[in-house]
Amino acid sequence: MASVGVARQAWRRLEPLHAMVYFVPEARRRYRALGVGDPQVGYFASRVAAMGAVSAEVVIATFFNFCPDLVRRGIPEVWEVVTPEKLVEARLEAAGAALRRVGIHEFPELAETLELASRAAEEACAHVRGRALFGAHAALPWPEDPLLRLWHAQTLLREYRGDGHVAVLVSEGVSGLEALILYAATAPAMVSLLKGTRGWSDEDWAAGEEGLRARG
Template sequence: MSHPLAKIRRLFELIEPIATISFSESVDRAFREVGMRNFWDGYFAGRAAPLGRAPAEVVHAVFYNFAEGEVARHIPWVWGRISPEEAIALRERASAAALRHKLGTLAEDAGLRRVADLAARAALSAPTDGRVLYAGLRGIEVPDEPVARLWHACTLLREHRGDGHIAALMAHGIGGIEGHALLAASFGLTLETFGRTHHLPKARLDAVTSALAERGLVDRVGALTTAGRETKQRIEDLTDSLAAAPYLALSPAEIDELIAGLEPVFAAAYEHVPLDS
């Protein structure tokens, strides 16, 4: 049974801040305490760990949105300080602690177990075909404790959607940095001012903007054109469609129950820090 794509989109919006608490200051601090040099060491160690000791080229391909050479500054260096198995455990422990802190008394609410169970049932139900990072995460044992279980389920659902988003970008001929350009433009920003790309060489950013301008997707200063807005919307719509599979495990009533249950968690966890397009 399919569900309205508006509800699939809403679930993405609710799940995002819960999953991305893994990129918060307290989780970064936990990784630094075991030898990571900076935020990105911990980011790559934690997020790439389900892939095992995959080389930088593979992680770059799976993550898609990073510029050439960025992954190689961290992979495989991080594996000399922490193993993938240790990174998985540390990330889960620190992320659950960070989420628990955000939730306060809500973390002890009896209803949170039901929300976590619904999210986990959906997260574990989708096919793994073509979903590399999602497949890697599926090999990790699901925590039983409700807060950790909810974070883990939301991370699975986020990466399932992320794998589909990459497919949608590729289907529209949009490269990783070009995806950031479209996202930045939708916020009224340029690549030079967008948080995920501002550090890249100006010549590289200019080349991305020029390539999109030649296709009529942005103007000469990087603002979205009508064609650019339409293309971005098609990508988002396809991404939502491709993200629907996990939720087929839930009934319409359970989907509504999950959305209602996630609302207060979202309100407590929300931090708008877009890291990926």
């Protein structure tokens, strides 16, 4: 079994390959063309699209640390504008275009990286129980293009890890907001970003802090 240090190093190296799709203009342009102009709604809808036209409650449950009001701003209404299948396709196209724009397809060790990431992702697929968001992505077909296969492999690894985080937090009685606050305690400069992107108000945040202090 790999050490925690090796696992964290692998995460730091590969995570940007997946996570960039939430920020790159290639994705926003494609979602906008499908009628989804709000970037936050595009994020929720494109990431959960593998699960189908789900309710806001499913997104709140699986994404875990976002303010429910923020989720309900676009879910489930977005499914009246675009189908989940179209968003899955658009996200994959955006990922490929963005990765090629920065030259990842020319990376000399792409084949070896793809082999290792695919092996890890395929092994993860044998342990799908209890990992809802991961399971939905595991059911998607693997792309033929090597660059997209690498992106898909890292997507699987990311959602596998994320579902595991949620399971541990729930078992320890830590809410999504409390998890953000605990994370921010190790990176104070992230507080404003976490509040803004997750939709929590200053009052929510203060109440969460007080609750954690009361629990010691």
